[in-house]
Amino acid sequence: MRSSNPFGTCAYCGSRIMWLRTKAGKNMPVDPEMISYRRPEAGKKAAEKIVTQAGEVICADRVDNALAEGVGYISHFATCIKAEKNKKRR
Ligand SMILES: [Zn+2]
Structure with missing residues (x-):
C-alpha cells in the first residue's frame, strides 16, 4: 500500500x-510553498511554470497577493538548481 x-x-x-x-493525470513535483500568480498579457512570456490547485499547468508570473489571479505551486523543475544544470548539458 x-x-x-x-x-x-x-x-x-x-x-x-x-x-x-x-x-x-501526471504527478508533478512542486515546491511546497503556495504562491500567488498572474498570467502575463498576450505576447509576453511568463517566468514560471505553475500548477494550480485545480491541477492545471500554466505559465505565469509570481506576483504580490494584491495582483494575484489565483494561487498555485511552482514546478520544482523550475526552481531546482541541480535539474537546471542537468538541462544545460552536465
Ligand atoms: Zn531539486
Whole structure:
C-alpha cells in the first residue's frame, strides 16, 4: 500500500517537494510553498511554470497577493538548481 503523503525529497538537490496530480493525470513535483500568480498579457512570456490547485499547468508570473489571479505551486523543475544544470548539458 502506498502512503498518501504528498511530500517527498528531490532526488537532485534534496529539497523538500510536494507531489501534485495534474489534470493530465501526471504527478508533478512542486515546491511546497503556495504562491500567488498572474498570467502575463498576450505576447509576453511568463517566468514560471505553475500548477494550480485545480491541477492545471500554466505559465505565469509570481506576483504580490494584491495582483494575484489565483494561487498555485511552482514546478520544482523550475526552481531546482541541480535539474537546471542537468538541462544545460552536465
Ligand atoms: Zn531539486
